[in-house]
Every structure is written in C-alpha cells, then in structure tokens.
Amino acid sequence: MKTVLTIDGGGIRGIIPALILAEIEKRTGERICELFDLIAGTSTGGILALGLVKPNENGEPAYTAAKLATLYEDKSERIFDKQFIRYSLKGLFDERYSNEGIEEVLEEYFGDYRLSDSLTYVMIIAYEIEKRTPWFFKCFGNEHPNFTKQSGDLFMKDVAQATSAAPTYFEPKRIKIGKELFAFVDGGIFANNPAMCAYADAKVLYPEEEELLVVSLGTGSQTEPIRYEKAKDWGVANWAPAIIGIAFDGLSETVDYQLRKLLPLQAGVERYYRFQSPLEHPDDALDNVSKDNINKLKEMAEEMIRSRDAEIDRLCDLLVSAKEEGSG
Numbered sequence: 001m002k003t004v005l006t007i008d009g010g011g012i013r014g015i016i017p018a019l020i021l022a023e024i025e026k027r028t029g030e031r032i033c034e035l036f037d038l039i040a041g042t043s044t045g046g047i048l049a050l051g052l053v054k055p056n057e058n059g060e061p062a063y064t065a066a067k068l069a070t071l072y073e074d075k076s077e078r079i080f081d082k083q084f085i086r087y088s089l090k091g092l093f094d095e096r097y098s099n100e101g102i103e104e105v106l107e108e109y110f111g112d113y114r115l116s117d118s119l120t121y122v123m124i125i126a127y128e129i130e131k132r133t134p135w136f137f138k139c140f141g142n143e144h145p146n147f148t149k150q151s152g153d154l155f156m157k158d159v160a161q162a163t164s165a166a167p168t169y170f171e172p173k174r175i176k177i178g179k180e181l182f183a184f185v186d187g188g189i190f191a192n193n194p195a196m197c198a199y200a201d202a203k204v205l206y207p208e209e210e211e212l213l214v215v216s217l218g219t220g221s222q223t224e225p226i227r228y229e230k231a232k233d234w235g236v237a238n239w240a241p242a243i244i245g246i247a248f249d250g251l252s253e254t255v256d257y258q259l260r261k262l263l264p265l266q267a268g269v270e271r272y273y274r275f276q277s278p279l280e281h282p283d284d285a286l287d288n289v290s291k292d293n294i295n296k297l298k299e300m301a302e303e304m305i306r307s308r309d310a311e312i313d314r315l316c317d318l319l320v321s322a323k324e325e326g327s328g
Helices: 011-028 044-053 065-074 082-086 100-110 156-163 195-205 236-262 291-307 309-327
Strands: 002-007 038-042 121-128 133-139 173-177 180-186 212-217 272-275
Touching: 002 044, 002 195, 002 309, 011 044, 011 065, 011 212, 011 291, 011 309, 038 044, 038 195, 044 065, 044 100, 044 121, 044 156, 100 156, 121 156, 121 195, 133 156, 133 195, 156 173, 156 180, 195 212, 195 236, 212 236, 212 309, 236 272, 291 309
Parallel strands: 002 038, 002 212, 038 121, 212 272
Antiparallel strands: 121 133, 121 180, 173 180
C-alpha cells in the first residue's frame, strides 16, 4: 500500500492539520515523512508539507509536526503584521501585508535547503499569473522515471512563499527558473484542497499499485450563511469578498466528493480519510492571529481528535502496517 498525505490552505487555520499530524506522530512513534510516500500541500498546507520533509544537518526530519504547530503561535504576528495595515491603506489598493515578515520566518525555518533535499516525495501547488497556469512544484527524486524538472531545484523557502502568496494579503512571489522569471500566487485559487492533484500524481508515480491510502486534512469550513435577502441585491463590491470563500469551500467539497467515490472501502478497509470540521467558534479569516482565535482553533483540533479517536487509531495502524510492508 502506498500512502498519500494532503493539506489544505487556510492561513492561520493551518494549526488544525498541524495538531492532527502531531497526534498521528504521537500515536505511531513515527515521523510523518516516514509514514507517507507522497505529501502535498497548498498555501499554509504547502508550508507544512515542506516543513515535514525538510532534513536537518544529519539527514533526519528537521521538525516534528508539534514543532510546526508552534509556528502558528510564535510567528503568526510577524507574518501578519497588523501595524502594516494600521498605518497604511494597504489591502484596498495594494496588498494587506508586507512580504518582509513571511520572508524572515521562511528563511529561519528553511534556510538554504532545496526541493531535492526532501525526505520523501513532495508536491506544492501555486498559480503562475503571467502565463495563467496552475503550477506544481515537485520533487519525485532524480531516480524516478516520472521526475519533473519543470520547477527546477528551487529553495524550499521560495516555494513556500510562492504557494502562500494569497492575493490581497501578499504580493506575488517572483522566482527565476532557468533564464526566465515567473510570478506566483497562492495555489488555493484553484486547488485549496490538493487531494485530487496528489491522487492523480500518485497513480502515475505508482502505476502498478492497487492499494492507495489518501489522508486529506482540512483547515475548517465556513459556516456563515449568505442570506438571500441580502445577496439578491448584491453587486461586484459585495460579492467579491464572499465569492472567494464560496469557491474555496465549494472546490474543497467537490474534491472530497470525488475521492469518496474513487476510494471506497476495500475489503472493509478505509482508503480515504478526510479530516474537516465547520468553523463554528473560531474566526474563518486567514489572518486572525489573536490569542483568543488561536486557542479556539486549537480547541477545534482537539475536539476533532477526541470525536474521531477510534478512526485515528485505525488510520495509525494502517500507516504503520504500510511502512512495515514497504521496508520489509
């Protein structure tokens, strides 16, 4: 059995999948990059994915999932610097935040490590705005027949910034690949839930594999209703902010529907796990980094872990069995 992990976008809400992954590491006694054959992520999920596959100087996983979860508590105010909004008109006619903060944090976490240093296969999703095309930063290993050099061997910190350059929040990320310059924004605009993209690549990576296990981690779905009485008279100004959330949730739920059909129970064994909950108490904003909201996000993750305890145990058993089968 080959195993695939995917992590949605969602800004500060990335603390939710980080805590679920920390629970999986705690129960299995294994690191995430040792349990999965392919890890894919979009936006904040892309940053987590890269953190999970980054090695240290000894060639071992540099960060536990629990350590990556602390990134959201310790560094979020540096990334989403509210003073930048307070003293400017940014966000209306320009991006809301300076890139300086996120660049400093990504430099601290990733340094000069490159995609080729990844400890397992990884796929990070972004969108190139000048060529108007989806972009998949991949490292499938030079030895693999399906290795792609489309993205070059880029610095992890640059790829992390490209996938998380959310329109209106941060300016696009310029990256030179070969002799050409590219401009990337957040891959969430077309694949906030990257599970189907990862599934498709896994089918190519492992064409002979009959058993695929896909674990898809969400960052919470919006619950605020859009009332007909208000929406019926909306124009562009009112629909613009609402349509982003609708598109993100709609696309994510569509991918969930597709994978449930493609990966049904096989001999009584679940092959697709989706961890997602409605944002009933935490704010659904990508940049609400208040201590109160972060605590609510943590509580939401803890409640999901409690309510799906037996399911997480079954998943952990499957992951450990797949690892042992692969090394046996």
